[in-house]
Amino acid sequence: xRHKRSDFPEGFLFGAATSSYQIEGQSFGGAxxxxxxxxxxxxxxxxxxxxGARACDHYHRYAEDLDLVAAAGLDAxxxxxxxxxxxxxxxxxVNAEGLDFYDRLIDAMLERGLKPCATLYHWEMPSAxxxxxxxxxxxxxxxxxxxxxxxxxxxxxxMFSVAPINEPWCVxxxxxxxxxxxxxxxDIRATARAMHxxxxxxxxxxxxMRALGMGNLGGVFNLEWASPADDSPEAQQAAARYDAIYNxxxxxxxxxxxxxxxxxxxxxxxxxxxxxxxxxxxTAPLDWCGINYYTRKVLAPAPxxxxxxxxxxxxxxxxxMDWEIYxxxxxxxxxxxxxxYTGDLPLYVTENGLASQDELHGETVDDPWRTEFLDxxxxxxxxxxxxxxxxxxxxxxxxxDNYEWALGYEKRFGLVHVDFDTLxxxxxxxxxxxxxxxxx
Ligand code: PNW
Numbered sequence: 001x002r003h004k005r006s007d008f009p010e011g012f013l014f015g016a017a018t019s020s021y022q023i024e025g026q027s028f029g030g031a032x033x034x035x036x037x038x039x040x041x042x043x044x045x046x047x048x049x050x051x052g053a054r055a056c057d058h059y060h061r062y063a064e065d066l067d068l069v070a071a072a073g074l075d076a077x078x079x080x081x082x083x084x085x086x087x088x089x090x091x092x093x094v095n096a097e098g099l100d101f102y103d104r105l106i107d108a109m110l111e112r113g114l115k116p117c118a119t120l121y122h123w124e125m126p127s128a129x130x131x132x133x134x135x136x137x138x139x140x141x142x143x144x145x146x147x148x149x150x151x152x153x154x155x156x157x158x159m160f161s162v163a164p165i166n167e168p169w170c171v172x173x174x175x176x177x178x179x180x181x182x183x184x185x186x187d188i189r190a191t192a193r194a195m196h197x198x199x200x201x202x203x204x205x206x207x208x209m210r211a212l213g214m215g216n217l218g219g220v221f222n223l224e225w226a227s228p229a230d231d232s233p234e235a236q237q238a239a240a241r242y243d244a245i246y247n248x249x250x251x252x253x254x255x256x257x258x259x260x261x262x263x264x265x266x267x268x269x270x271x272x273x274x275x276x277x278x279x280x281x282x283t284a285p286l287d288w289c290g291i292n293y294y295t296r297k298v299l300a301p302a303p304x305x306x307x308x309x310x311x312x313x314x315x316x317x318x319x320x321m322d323w324e325i326y327x328x329x330x331x332x333x334x335x336x337x338x339x340x341y342t343g344d345l346p347l348y349v350t351e352n353g354l355a356s357q358d359e360l361h362g363e364t365v366d367d368p369w370r371t372e373f374l375d376x377x378x379x380x381x382x383x384x385x386x387x388x389x390x391x392x393x394x395x396x397x398x399x400x401d402n403y404e405w406a407l408g409y410e411k412r413f414g415l416v417h418v419d420f421d422t423l424x425x426x427x428x429x430x431x432x433x434x435x436x437x438x439x440x
Pocket of ligand 1: 019022166167170174222292351397404405413
């Protein structure tokens with residue numbers, strides 16, 4: 001790597017991120033079903049119909065995985081707590097084995113000197129609650145609040161940081177408008193409800209954790225830079241609308257107590273009654289803001305129904321996800337977020353990384369593109385910090401190759417290669433490069 005730890009301020013946090021459904025193995029330890037099991041088992045939704053039933057078997061191999069985090073010289077581990085593992089029906093009876101698992105997992109982090117950074121919802125909606133409407137049902141905010149209180153009542157004293165919900169855009173828009181993630185809906189009314197209820201659930205969970213006396217609470221938002229396809233006012237407008245739906249809805253909700261007009265123009269007629277009265281909860285004060293950044297989209301106007309915007313092929317080199325590599329977008333988001341939304345609030349990059357087709361040569365897994373990608377994005381971070389942005393840490397998605405949702409096990413984001421037949425872990429060359437940089 002071009003970077004080393006000493007290029008960053010004292011105390012800057014380096015971490016690796018994962019999520020429960022993508023690595024643990026949903027079939028182990030008495031976990032309940034989630035809407036991802038239902039979605040993945042429905043033909044046509046996921047490549048080869050793959051599910052997270054076994055995934056990386058992290059449920060049984062977590063000690064080995066945390067050894068890898070620690071041996072890399074990383075400071076923090078971002079993980080998620082699986083709602084259906086703790087509450088198989090989403091509410092009611094607790095699966096003690098599930099709660100015990102997270103208890104052991106967190107102690108294992110602390111034993112290795114790693115800071116536990118938890119997410120409470122990385123998309124494991126229990127099927128029993130999905131059947132009641134999931135994110136479309138306003139009650140989801142209280143169900144999620146109750147789950148949060150239960151889990152943090154047991155584990156809250158050992159957390160470094162907590163965020164309620166990973167990537168509200170994916171939870172709401174990608175899953176209810178585009179239909180690419182569970183529950184796989186393509187329905188504007190469901191979308192408007194999910195867009196609002198996900199923010200209400202976020203604020204409710206923050207309030208419940210404050211009531212327990214917890215601190216260092218944040219939000220994790222995925223941001224995607226929106227570039228107009230050309231200079232025409234129509235393309236500029238299309239990009240601005242995309243930006244409003246994808247980015248500004250959630251940032252505006254959490255930090256300004258308002259949704260952007262360009263998104264409301266299509267969603268307002270479908271919003272649940274009384275939505276304007278919920279901002280007192282939605283803007284519950286946060287201690288930090290997390291940004292997950294991967295790429296940008298190039299956008300053109302589109303005929304047909306609102307939002308009249310479509311992504312078009314961009315000119316930049318792409319990752320194995322077909323996502324353009326655009327580190328300038330990370331710099332732009334860090335500066336814009338601080339300037340327009342968060343001011344002096346600490347920012348973290350909570351996910352950044354790429355899927356690649358890595359090359360196996362015996363014991364070596366070669367992924368020079370990952371090292372290059374991380375360096376380019378660390379450059380973007382340093383530029384933003386030099387301009388005064390209070391960025392406090394950077395986390396890589398992901399520690400392990402894992403279940404990449406609708407794309408199954410083919411898209412590999414890990415610093416560590418996983419053989420999905422033997423489940424053997426092999427650190428890639430990027431892992432070794434990072435480890436050297438962090439120790440140097
Ligand atoms: C994030 N999109 O998801 C998630 O937090 C991870 O669980 C996931 O593995 C990672 O990024 C890589 O995909 C996203 O379609 C999934 O724009 C899809 C999109 C964005 C983020």
